[in-house]
Amino acid sequence: MLKRIQKLREAGVVGINARNRSYVMPHNPRKLYKFVDDKVYTKQLAEEANIAVPKLYGLITTVHEINSFNQIIHDKKDFVVKPAHGSGGKGILVIDNRRGDLFIKPNNTAINSEAIRYHIENILGGVYSLGGQVDQAIIEYRVKFDPIFNSISYQGVPDIRMLIYKGIPAMAMLRLPTQQSDGKANLHQGAVGVGINLMTGTTTLAVCNDRRVYEHPDFGSALSDVHIPDWQQLLFLSASCYQLAPLGYLGVDIVLDAELGPLILELNARPGLAIQIANGQGLKHRLDAIDKIKTLPEKIEDRISIIQTIL
Amino acid sequence: MSVMRELNVKIFCLLLALTSLGLMYAKVKTLGLPLVPNQTSSIWAVEARVEFDGLGRSSTVNLDIPDNLGNFLKLDEFFVSRNYGLNVTSKQKDRRAEWSIRNAKGKQRLYYRIEVVPEDSVSKSDTIKYKIPVAPVKPEYEEPLASAIEDTLGKVRSESADIFTFVSQLLVQLNDPSPNKNIFVIQKGAVPGTEQWVKRIMYVLEGARISSRMVNGISLDDGVKDAKLISWLEVHNGQTWEGFDPLSGNKGYPSNFMRWSISDEPMLNVEGGRNEHLRFTLSQRPYSEADISQERAKTKQSFLNSWSLYKLALASQHVYQILLMIPLGALVVVLMRTVVGVPCFGTFMPILISLAFRETELLWGIILFCLITGSGLAFRFFLERLNLLLVPRLSAVLVMVIVLMLTISLMSNDLDIDRGISIALFPIVILTMVIERLSITWEEAGAFGAIKEGLGSLFIAIIGYFVMTNNQLEHLMFNFPELLLFILAIFLTAGRYTGYRISELIRFKDLANEEDKNAKTNTKTS
Structure with a gap:
């Protein structure tokens, strides 16, 4: 056991305790959490800063307003319902299509509007929010994900998790939904995480359920050497989120929309650690390298160019 | 996070720990508080009986009574002398009891009784x-x-x-x-x-x-x-x-050897009587060490006694007996979560579950816990289909839990199992919250995740139960409440722990193995 601790230290693997105490607590002051925990607020800020986000269709804040749901989506064939204060991908309902009065979920099961109302009521009641406080339901644009990931993604929306340390992209991974994760790009629920070479935007190693994988568990397709389009734009977009919410240890979730290009899906003040397994590398060496730089440049382009020095 | 502050925290923790252990040591040394529960030792009662024949006139009885007992400590003394006037005189720290009566007729009996306990640390007074x-x-x-x-x-x-x-x-x-x-x-x-x-x-x-x-x-x-x-x-x-x-x-x-008197004067002197006779009888009775130390503290008037919980009313003592164990339960949770990394519900949910186990005893507690959460969960899934709002739904689950408990109690009463009765003390609200949390986790992280968290909570609760019902620990916490400072020091230290959790050693296994391979290839190429 001691030997393994030694090995993990050498690899610079950051554990939960170290993440919380050495990175999240000192760099993410509590008062900044509202920038990321409230997705409505995040969206507003992003729109003001001209950062691309999925369009907000409507917001439901009270049970009474649920009646306006039909009006909000009357001309939309597809949309996403999610809690404004949700965490870990909880409470996100994706509707791909409509057939008569029924709404079709990505796994091709249909639900009626009653079920959606119930889901919204749950969201408002705080079932999915942090600490169970009363919440709001966001209804927004459903991302039409880039077909590039079709062969390696099981339904849902694959996204790119960017770990931004002090405004500099430190590590990245592609998150691919699986059958186990029920179409959600959440690694805790069984999605696949694929490490990305920060310089080239090409995928490297992959992880599923904290174990090394080389193929997508549902399709058996190879996960490495997939090139992510618009990589420089992606880096730029994610680094600019630091301007939006100046959290030192920030997770940025980006989706690639087939028509709109990269969109910021949400920000995360406590990004997880599986990204290390996906990349086959510990975070600590990179974060230390960023810590060593005394004055970090202001300009986003300059920040991105720092990446090559920390790898 | 400056190095200075880190050092300050370390020093503070060390001070807390030393204060707590120091107080404990002082209590053990001076008050003789036992470290092990139910330790009994004996109290000696020495009774001096003075007998003489009264002559039908006034008489005075003068008896030397102990002052310096050697290796014993006086807890209490009594004078039994009906109709006699008593006066204790002290001459150069040498006390004598003087009984007097106007008219002593026939056989007279006077008693002096002293209760003592052995004392190792005899003062050089x-x-x-x-x-x-x-x-x-x-x-x-x-x-x-x-x-x-x-x-x-x-x-x-x-x-x-x-x-x-x-x-x-x-x-x-x-x-x-x-x-x-x-x-x-x-x-x-x-x-x-x-x-x-x-x-x-x-x-x-x-x-x-x-x-x-x-x-x-x-x-x-x-x-x-x-x-x-x-x-x-x-x-x-x-x-x-x-x-x-x-x-x-x-x-x-x-x-x-218990010293009675240091004097050349006669032990007993009777004026106005004859056939005087002095006899000593000994008796011994068991007494719990903790009680003796209380007596000892009283006689010694030690400041350490001001921190004693024995001064409280019995009812509050019982409450504190349980309350003082809760930090130990929290200690289990802290270690299990930050060092081991066992998944569980909430922060202190496991402690509350173990407190409930305290009431029901472990095996029954586990059975009831599984039974009630299991059927509660089933009911929750049924309610799911009715599309109810959150608070009414939680309340419905609450009613269901009470109905389940009632059923179990009544059934066990019919079956003459009195275990079921004590379920009434089971914290209902806690169970309801467990059910709700379990069902949400079930939905979000799947059955596997929910059961993992549920079992993790149960596991911590069981360990918490064993810690919180441990006789030895209960005794230590109650007699040495200053140990709270020690636990506080552990919490402050644990709060600064940035090492890996044991669960992470498994989680990051592949990274460790790859590091191994990399190291090997590196040595090969170099």
Whole structure:
């Protein structure tokens, strides 16, 4: 056991305790959490800063307003319902299509509007929010994900998790939904995480359920050497989120929309650690390298160019 | 996060831990609080009974009562004397009880009773109370005693090195079973083993200008009921008093010797009475160490006692007995979560579950927990289909839990299993929250995740149960509440822990293995 601790230290693997105490607590002051925990607020800020986000269709804040749901989506064939204060991908309902009065979920099961109302009521009641406080339901644009990931993604929306340390992209991974994760790009629920070479935007190693994988568990397709389009734009977009919410240890979730290009899906003040397994590398060496730089440049382009020095 | 602050926290933790252990040590040392529960020791009750025949007129009884007990500590004393007036006089720290009555007729009985416990750390108050005595003046012995003493002392002096060896040697000579002519002269008129004999020895020692005194006391030995007063010899060597066996010359005191009086005056003096008689009886009763230490604290008036929970009313004592165990439960949760990394619900949910187990006992607790959460969960999934709002739904689950508990209680009552009754104390709200959390986790992280968290909570709760019901720990926490500071220090230290959780060693296994491979290939290429 001691030997393994030694090995993990050498690899610079950051554990939960170290993440919380050495990175999240000192760099993410509590008062900044509202920038990321409230997705409505995040969206507003992003729109003001001209950062691309999925369009907000409507917001439901009270049970009474649920009646306006039909009006909000009357001309939309597809949309996403999610809690404004949700965490870990909880409470996100994706509707791909409509057939008569029924709404079709990505796994091709249909639900009626009653079920959606119930889901919204749950969201408002705080079932999915942090600490169970009363919440709001966001209804927004459903991302039409880039077909590039079709062969390696099981339904849902694959996204790119960017770990931004002090405004500099430190590590990245592609998150691919699986059958186990029920179409959600959440690694805790069984999605696949694929490490990305920060310089080239090409995928490297992959992880599923904290174990090394080389193929997508549902399709058996190879996960490495997939090139992510618009990589420089992606880096730029994610680094600019630091301007939006100046959290030192920030997770940025980006989706690639087939028509709109990269969109910021949400920000995360406590990004997880599986990204290390996906990349086959510990975070600590990179974060230390960023810590060593005394004055970090202001300009986003300059920040991105720092990446090559920390790898 | 400066290095300075980190250091300050470390020092603070260390101070907390040392304070707590220091207080604990002081309590064990001075109050004799036991570290192990249910330790009993005995309290000795020594009763002195004075009997005499009244002459039909006023009488005064004067009894020497103990002041300096040697290796014993006085807890309490009682005077039983009907119709008598009592006056305790203290002359140069030597207390005497004086009973008086106008008219004493027929058989009279007076009692003095003292309760004592053995005390190891005897204070050296002896040397403070009694100043160094002035060496006695050499008496004018009469012949033939004068030459007998002179010869004996001279002989002993040549065979001894200091005062104590001198006394020892002298006593051996004086107690010689086949005495020479000189000894025979000295022994004359005093039977060895009596008070008279000790006084004779003292008289001889005066010839060598050695300060000595007679000590009367009682041996508190197991199984002895009627105790005899033992007259012992104490000799001062210029620094300290030391006891000597007047019959063998051995240094020291009889076993379990409790001093009664240090005086040349008679123990008992009765005016206006005759056939006076003094008897001692001993009794012994078991007493818990913790109680004794309370008594001890009272007599010693130690400041440590101000922190004692025994001062509280019994009902509050019971509450604190449980309350003081909760930090230990929290300690289990802290270790399980930050060091081991067991998944569980909420922050203190496992402690609450273990508190519930305390009421139901473990096996039943686990069975009931699984039964109620299981059926509650099933009910929750049924409610799911009714599309109810959150709060009413939670309340519905709550009602369901109470109905389930009621059913179990009634059923177990019918089946004559009285275990079920105690479920009533099970915190219903906690169970309801467990059910709700479980079902949400079930939806979000799947059945596997929910069961993992549920079992993790149960696992921590079981360990918490064992810790929180441990007799030894309960005893320590209740008697030494200063241990809370120690636990606080552990929490502050754990809050600074940034090492891996044990679960992460498994989680990041592949990274460790790859690191291994990388290292190997690196060494190969280099």
